[in-house]
Amino acid sequence: MQTSTGHQHPMTRMIAEINDIFSKIGFEYAEGPEAELEKYNFDRVNVPKDHPSRDMQDTFWFKGKDAVEPTVLRTHTSPVQARYLEKNEPPIKIIVPGKVFRNETTDATHEAQFYQLEGLYVDEGVHLGHLKGTLEYFFTEFFSGKTEVRFRPSFFPFVEPGIEVDMKLLEGNSKQVGKWIEVMGAGMVHPNLLKVAGINSKKYSGFAFGMGIDRLGVMKYGVEDVRDFYTGDLRFVNQF
């Protein structure tokens, strides 16, 4: 047996591909902490304390004795939006791939840790058509085949209007070709996020989206149980 080349984990491989695809149209790779302050994870992205929208995500909290400011394991990559908006002026074009956490029971489609891809584009005149065009470009590149995108109304506190995005692969060998699949939440950045960051919401508008990279892996590689990504089992990794 020769020493063979090692195998890259599909998660970091997908992130490299995602970065490659988005950097080509000018989206920069941004990052933020996994142990996130409550204020960025929730308040600054328009999820106030004691509001029912907090129920949408089950949260891991750190103990008060360990952190003076209330701290959570980030439940989404959206706090990086708030952090980035605070420090930068439009035009803003970023993606944020990163690990996120949900305090919930796990099964084949849910894991307590998973990866999310956040996208944010703020400039003058950005609209929902740009969101659609950007996502179609991304999916077509990522799945190496023509892809259609469909919008449905939804609600996420950090966007208004809020959109649920479905996609359909139009060609290729995947089992998923021809089927509409729900892939992500998106929408136009809520004016509260812009205002709190000191950005004029009448002059600038933006779109934001967030999707599970694990789910992209399920579609791209036919992985059936998302927990397989995190077992450290080479019988999984070495197939990639």
Add this chain to the structure above:
Amino acid sequence: MKVVHSWLKEYVGESLPNAQTIEDLLNFHAFEIDGVEEVSGETVIDVDVLPNRASDCLSHRGIARELATILDTTLENDPLAHAPQLEATDSITVSIEDPQACPRFTASLITGIKVKESPQWLQARLKALGQRSVNNVVDATNYVMYAMGQPLHAYDADLFPQSEGKWQFVVRYAKEGETINLLSEGGKAEERIVELNGTELLIVDGSSDTPIGLAGVKGGSYARVHAETKNIIVEAAHFHPTLTRKTARRLGIVIDASKRFENEPSRELPPYGQSEIIKLITDIAGGKCEGIVDEYLEKKENPKVTLTLKQTNALLGLELSIDEVAKLIARTGSTVEVHEDSLVAQGPFERTDLHIEEDFIEEVGRLYGLDKIASVVPATTLITTINARQYYGEKIRQCLLGLGFSEVVTSSFHKKGKIQLQNALASDKSYVRGNLSKNLHQVLDANFSHTDMLGLRDVRVFEIGTVFSKSDTAITEHLSLALGVRTKGNGFTAPDERLLVSACDALEELLSTSLAWDKEKGVAELNLSEVLEQLPEPTAYEAVPEKAPMQYQSVSAYPAISRDIALWVTEGTSADDVLSVLNAAAGELWLRTDLFDEFTKDGKTSFAFRIVFQSMDKTLTDDEVSKNMEAVYKEVASKDWKVR
């Protein structure tokens, strides 16, 4: 929110489409549908109402109105169409301590009723929603809540003492240490006594200052309606959403009523709820309404919002006219005042979610049709910042892959550790990881038994990931890199260290810097964040290596069995020639074959192969594998190759 099709029809009328069409309409214009099912002869649609519409659409009337909006029609029978005209009574008094906490409280007196079983149609509808029928009075309060979104509570008026000839309701904050008897879940007989901390809002019998209800959260067992009840008082009120939510969450009482109150239904709703329940109770339990008291201290009108045509089209990417926008908004029941290129809109009273311009723009988009938005690819710009973690992370990965290391991504949680989470549900996720090494040791242990089936001589792995620590005041974190080697099944041995050191050296060379490794038993770890700070700023990402498309195959849950075979062949016979013969002969259970030794002597070549067998359905026995090996030996013999 589960809704019953026949119930929606009462509001919408005969023009209501079938469940399939409703599913599509709601899905593309309002809400996702979680499912449609038949329950005791009723078609039930499970609508996923999200927090923005939980104020008006956790009700049949709300969903019916939404359908009318989408269909551009009006409700044939709308219980919110006309303000109810209800006789007043002076036999009930209401006193509210804090009008912010309870802006409105109504109570009606209904006399001469008869408590009995609910009529079949009512039982059937509650059953379709998964609710148990109790009696006609209790069922009526539940029915009106599911119909209108207004929670209600009924008291036996004769068990509720009067003072100075009046029933006296008081709404006040609890006192610290005060207790209340709550109705148990599902109307069962036993009581639940809850001690209060003073933040809760109570409904109190003013004659004796006895708490009788946890406002907005749950009714008390006080003056319960029973089989012989003749006269009732029905309460319908509005309580502060946040206050309700805090109490409900703290006490762990999240029920249909509290869920509605915490989503801020309209303050206009209580009298409409009263009007409906009075009609229903006098219909199914007889009796007569003596009148109602309506204490309305703090009105809250929906705001008038200015909407510009420019902003509407700018956000949606559409080219609508002001008249089109006005018509779409009017469909929601909002009042619209049209100007040249803007309009002023005010949502109908039950739509407490329409606050800002963007809220109305969302209404325009979803009613017009999000499918009509055309794709535009944004202008391409050049990136100016290269992310160092991603750049150097990939560089390190490609280097380690070249040295035979595979990458893993492991759990950020540990069962034991230094930083404990406050509320982890699962015991194996109680702590966050402070290093990667612990996981890598486990990965090495777990994977060694798979080396044969993976065709590996040893296990080499690495991970790049975040680990946590704490300062005096906060949780801190950094990016860590760890790599591990295992060459023998029984644990760490000296050759592990040699392979590890050479990989560490290769990384030092790659990054042209000295690295401070923490090494222990075949695993080396490094604070990568610190290293990145010292490396030069990258200027461009490197190309992502090409990779052919692949589909993952599930791994067998059963162990693999391997057999070695060594044989002499004539010099010039290639290993591949032999492999294809062996593989073809090995049969169905064959998984893989790897060459592990080769030398040539006196015109003959010796090959040693390891053949691995595995079943997807069972643990293989030696006998089964031996049969397959016999077939291999037979085929080898027929080729004149000599087994050593």
